[in-house]
Amino acid sequence: MTAARGQANLVGLAAALVLLTAVTTGSVVLAGVALADADTDPAARHAGETLADRLVAADAAHTRRANAVEWDAVRSLNATAVDRIAPSVRGREVRVRLGDRTLVERGDPDGVTVRRLVRVERTDRRTTTVNLSGRRTVTLPNRTRTVELDVTTDGTTTLTAVRAHDRIVLRDPHGLSGTYEFRVTRVGPPHLSFATDDGVDGVVRIRWTATNATVEPLEVTVGA
Template sequence: MTTERGQANLIGLAAALVLLATVTTGSVALASIALADADTDSETRHAAETLADRLVAADADHTRRANAVSENAIRALNTTAVDRLAPSVRNRSIRIRLGDEVLVERGDPEKTTVRRLVRVEQYERRTTTVDLVTQRSVSLPDRTETVELDISTDGTTTLTTVRANDRIVLRDRSGLSGTYEFKVARVNPPQLEFTTEDGVDGTVTVTWTETTATVEPLEVTVGA
């Protein structure tokens, strides 16, 4: 009876050892799979975050400054430009969405999504003509950055100075004539003032770029 019980105990111990080995091997295999998935997820998230950061970087071709994009330029993005911008997404499925519009899509990415809020700017050139007989100043809209002047006089008027918010931007004592371009501060709406000598017969054509903007979500999805 003792011998039979001992043999049974040995058989039970062997079975337990086999079961333990099986469970341990399976656990190691599952752990390896989990680690591999975690590594893949980490790489994908890094690629998505890198692309999102590059899309809103100040030095990108389609941005005016950090987190401010030109609407026309960003809508012209394609997969070639995206791969050049963020090499880590090459050969991966990607989707870039601005607001409700998909800008770029390759494959069917569903793995990792990163979002940013961006200022989307639209630009339109505007022109007005200042008649120096009746007008010596003009106010331009807020956020005007660059101004172009086309100065034309009849020879009896000498336009010597142009000021923007009391700052002299152009001066020529012998007379300004022709086309000029200069930048103005974005802090306040610019007001241009014109100083003349002699007669007051002449015109100044003022051209500027008017900026309007909205804030929209930029969504980047990256897959395998």
Template sequence: MRGQTNLIALAVALVLLTGATVVGVTLADSALAGADRDPVERHAATAVADRLTAADSRITVRANALNATAVDALNASRLSDLAPPATEGDVRVALDGATIVERGAPGGGTTVRRAVVVRSRSAPITTLVNLSRRSTIRLPRGVGRASVTLSPGPNTTIRSVRANDRVVLSDGAGLNTTATIHLSRFAPTTLRVDAGANATGRAEVTYRRPIVDERVLTVTVDA
């Protein structure tokens, strides 16, 4: 009787040992597979993030500064063109957690983060210049161009428009036009319309104010 009990106990022990061995091997295989996959995912995610934020990227205005319009136009096809490593698995690109483009359905994978700024422009802002007082207007830093409309009144001649003492529009016979002027984005600009004393008419300047938002770009690759 005791011998039969020992045989039963030995059989149970063998079954448990075999099961533990199978489970251990399975877990080891899974761990090795995950270890092999993680470097591939990390390399791909890092390469995509680096490419999207590079100074010469088609969606940046400089390194780590994204153009909001280009970001809005980003899709899976353009992402693959911009960053070929994005084809190495399912990919998601997000800003502050909001997905902007996704290919496939990444359920896990590896995520790489980059601190970026997103540059956009305000709605058009129009400011009137008081010709009778020879007033000036000041445009904020970051405004690279503006539209100037000049409509002089009777007995008024507008000969030039200056930006920080640099002549940007000029006509000795008089200006009566709408024109785009190009400005330095690296400093505020003071515009002055040169008209004679007691000038009448209308002068207006239209521009878009730059908007810069700090964001976190995340790239997830699930290979």
């Protein structure tokens, strides 16, 4: 009984070793196939990652800072600019998409796709008029960054100062007249107030740049 049981155990052990070897070999083969599928063209992947990184770099011509692109600038991106900022994509099929819009497409690339999330900033120019005989303050929309003033008076009004919140941004005791431009802080909606020395008649035309921002996916696809 003991000898027979020992032989049976040896047979079972041998079968187990054969099965383990087969499973291990199969796993290695499957892993190799998966790795090959994931990186069939490492050069294309490198080119895609390089281009994506350069598109969101702080020193790019169309960015305000790292990962923040200016829509008016980036929407004019073309294949020539892409080749210049990332020479590794030259001669390759390439597609660059921002949100639901295709910015650049050369050929029909079906290779690797590299994705980044970026802040997309859109600027909007707006205008309003303040009649100093009726009011001396105005509040602009939030996210306003730059303000431009056109000051016109009838000769009896002397506009001496303009404040943004509690900070004097323009001042001339002899009277402000003409066009001025200044930046405002990004903390809360800018509140402008106007100080005059005499008279109540005068007009200030205000133009400002407001910024709206969204977060959108940037996709770079590079082919062979």
